[in-house]
Amino acid sequence: MLRVHFTGEDLTRTVLGDEPDALWEVSISLHRLQRRDTGVVFGPWRSQVLSRIPAAVRLLSPLAPAKGYCPDFLTPARGASRATQIDSLRSTGRETVRADLREFHRQHPHLRLPSWGAQLADGDATVLGRIADAADTYFDACLSPYWDRIRAQVHRDRVRRTALLARGGWEALFRTLHHSARWSYPVLELDYPVDQEMHLQGRGLVLQPSFFCRYNVTSLADPRLPPVLVYPIDHDPGWALPTPPTEQTRSLTTLLGTTRAQLLYAAADGVATTQQLAHRAHTTPPNASRHLTALREAALIHSHRNRNTVLHTITRLGTALLNGQQPAVPA
Structure with missing residues (x-):
């Protein structure tokens, strides 16, 4: 909590x-790359960038594991330009780096950094500079084309x-x-x-x-x-595609109806309440609730109650439908 x-x-x-923060997006997007649950929202981006991830990212990914804490020094100077942020990262003081690495080991007791981790903790400016360069190179290769x-x-x-x-x-x-x-x-x-x-x-x-x-x-x-x-934030599920998936969208709308298709796309953005999905689909909460019931009965949406709120997530079948895939049929 x-x-x-x-x-x-x-x-x-x-x-x-009022702007996305370049180094926060570097760290958090590395989470997305290391997880297998990117789905409709981040799946196309992940597929496109996997082949162009720079080798230098090997210095970053151990510090940004799939879940949990990343060292605070990786996200300095909020609101500054990317160049200023990279310079701030490069010039992080040794005591700050040491304190952040202690916190990293406290929150990830089962993770071990490569051999350069000890050099970093000892204040090796060369290693810190390589990490800053890796963040800059990764941004150029994997985030800049979509910025x-x-x-x-x-x-x-x-x-x-x-x-x-x-x-x-x-x-x-x-x-x-x-x-x-x-x-x-x-x-x-x-x-x-x-x-x-x-x-x-x-x-x-x-x-x-x-x-x-x-x-x-x-x-x-x-x-x-x-x-x-x-x-x-909320996302347009097709944000990473070269062109909007108009033909696929028309087919899905024909199959489900406009509101249900919009709700399914909205649910692909992550766990959400009925009110949040209604807002994204441009409908009222009561109308959204009625259509979500139909989607749930079709096994496209999963719903569960958390205290006084009902939360909705897309199912694997729903994700496969949005991706235009043929779902596996059990033998």
Whole structure:
């Protein structure tokens, strides 16, 4: 559980990030590459970039495992240009690196870094420089070709959340950051892999939208660093395709109907509530609930209750249908 403790002053200093953060996206996209559950949203991107991942990524991927903590020093200077971020990473102080590596080993007791990990902990500037170069090279190869599309979807998220803030204040915005978000002033609670208390103490909070973040929010472990909460945005499932899958979309709409097809595409973006899916599919929650029941009966959607909320996820059969694949039939 992550608990973010606000004061009135913190609320006046809380801001929405207006651009994707290059180094946060580097770290989180490495999670996506190492996991096998990329599905409809990230599957096409993963397939396209696997053949062009630079060899230097071998220095980055051990520090960004498939799940859990990445060292804070990999995501410096939020809001700065990528060049400034890379320079900040390259010049990280030895004590900061050591502290972050201690936290890494604490949260990943069963993982062992390669031999260069000891050199990094000893303050070897050459190894740190190679890690910074690897992040830069990886961005150019695997993220830069898609960056305009990523920026466009992050900007769309900001527009939507700005409207939410204008209509319903911080409560409306906080409650829609993630399906697990619970807001009761002065504390925002969210599901988190570890128990962590974030006391803002008048510093405010940066709400940083992330394109490659999918399941949970994330943040920095060091409480002395400027507070940031990285949260997942909604996606267009066909974002990585060279052209929109119009023929496939028309076929799916013919098969399921417009609303059910839109709900299925929306569910491919990750775990979501009925209200969130209704928003993405441009329909009302009662109408979405009725169509989700039909999708569930067809084994395309799985639903389960979490406290007072029903959460929906796409099934393997639903993913196969969106991908245009022939689902396996048991013998």
